[in-house]
Amino acid sequence: MRLILLGPPGAGKGTQAQRLVEKHGIPQLSTGDMLRAAVAAGTEIGKRAKAVMDAGELVSDDIVNTIISERIDQPDCARGFILDGYPRTLVQADAVEAMLSAKGTKLDSVIELLVDDKALVGRIVKRAEEAAAAGQPVRKDDNPEVFQDRLTEYYKKTAPLTGYYYAKGTLRTVDGMLSIDAVTEEIEAVLASL
Numbered sequence: 001m002r003l004i005l006l007g008p009p010g011a012g013k014g015t016q017a018q019r020l021v022e023k024h025g026i027p028q029l030s031t032g033d034m035l036r037a038a039v040a041a042g043t044e045i046g047k048r049a050k051a052v053m054d055a056g057e058l059v060s061d062d063i064v065n066t067i068i069s070e071r072i073d074q075p076d077c078a079r080g081f082i083l084d085g086y087p088r089t090l091v092q093a094d095a096v097e098a099m100l101s102a103k104g105t106k107l108d109s110v111i112e113l114l115v116d117d118k119a120l121v122g123r124i125v126k127r128a129e130e131a132a133a134a135g136q137p138v139r140k141d142d143n144p145e146v147f148q149d150r151l152t153e154y155y156k157k158t159a160p161l162t163g164y165y166y167a168k169g170t171l172r173t174v175d176g177m178l179s180i181d182a183v184t185e186e187i188e189a190v191l192a193s194l
Contacts, residue, residue: 001026001080001191002105004087004096006161007113008154009147010120010127011176012183016113017084019184026080031088034067035059056146058088058153065095072103080108088158093165109194110165111187113176121147 001024005013017028035053038046045067049059068086071077087093100106121144128142141150165171174186 002083002100002108003080003191004083004107004110004165005113006110006158006165006171007115007176008117008120008158009141009150010123011113011115012123012180013084013113015180016183016187017082020082020187023188024080026082027076028082028084029068029071029077029086030084031059031064031067031086032084034071035063038067054140056141056143056149058157061089061092061095064088064092065099068096069099072099087161088154090160090164093161107170109172109190110161110170111190112162112165112171112173113183114173115176117151119177120151 003020005017007013014028014030014032017030020026021028035046035049039050039053040046045063049063052059064086068083072081083096087096096107124142124147125144128138131138131142141147162171172190174183174190176183178186
C-alpha cells in the first residue's frame with residue numbers, strides 16, 4: 001500500500017498517517033520529521049535545510065527528493081509506505097512517479113484532507129500550546145505568522161497536485177474537518193475501496 005496524504009499544513013496528515021502506521025504496519029515517511037532529524041543530527045543536508053525551515057519556507061526539491069528516494073529503498077518500505085508532506089510541487093510529483101517507476105512500483109492512492117483555512121490557524125495555535133504545556137519544544141512553524149506564510153506557499157505550489165492526481169485517477173477526498181476518529185473511518189473506507 002503506497003499512499004500520499006495531501007492537505008494544507010495543520011490538516012491532520014501526520015495524525016492520520018500515524019493511525020495508518022498502527023493499523024497497517026507500513027512506515028510514515030514524513031519529510032518534516034526526516035528533515036528535522038537531519039537538522040538535529042547536524043548532517044550536511046540538515047544544515048542546508050535548517051536555514052530554509054527556520055524562515056518558514058519549503059526546502060528544495062533536490063534535498064527532499066534525495067531523502068525520500070533513499071528512505072523508500074529501506075527494507076521496512078517493501079510492503080508500502082505513506083508519504084506525508086511530499087510531494088509538495090508538480091515537479092516533485094513527477095519525481096515521485098519517475099522514482100517509483102524506476103523501482104518497479106506505483107502509488108495506490110492519494111488522499112486529500114479537505115479543511116477550512118480559518119480552522120487551521122486555531123489548530124496550529126492549539127498544537128503549540130499543548131506542546132508548551134507538556135514541556136515539549138514548540139515547532140518554529142507553529143507560529144501563526146509563519147503558518148500563514150506556509151499556507152500561502154501551500155496554495156501556490158501544492159494545491160495544484162489535486163488536479164494532477166485527479167487526472168491520474170488516484171485522488172480521493174476526505175472531510176478533514178470531522179473528528180479525528182471520523183476522518184480515520186473515511187480514510188479506511190477509501191482504502192477498502194481500492
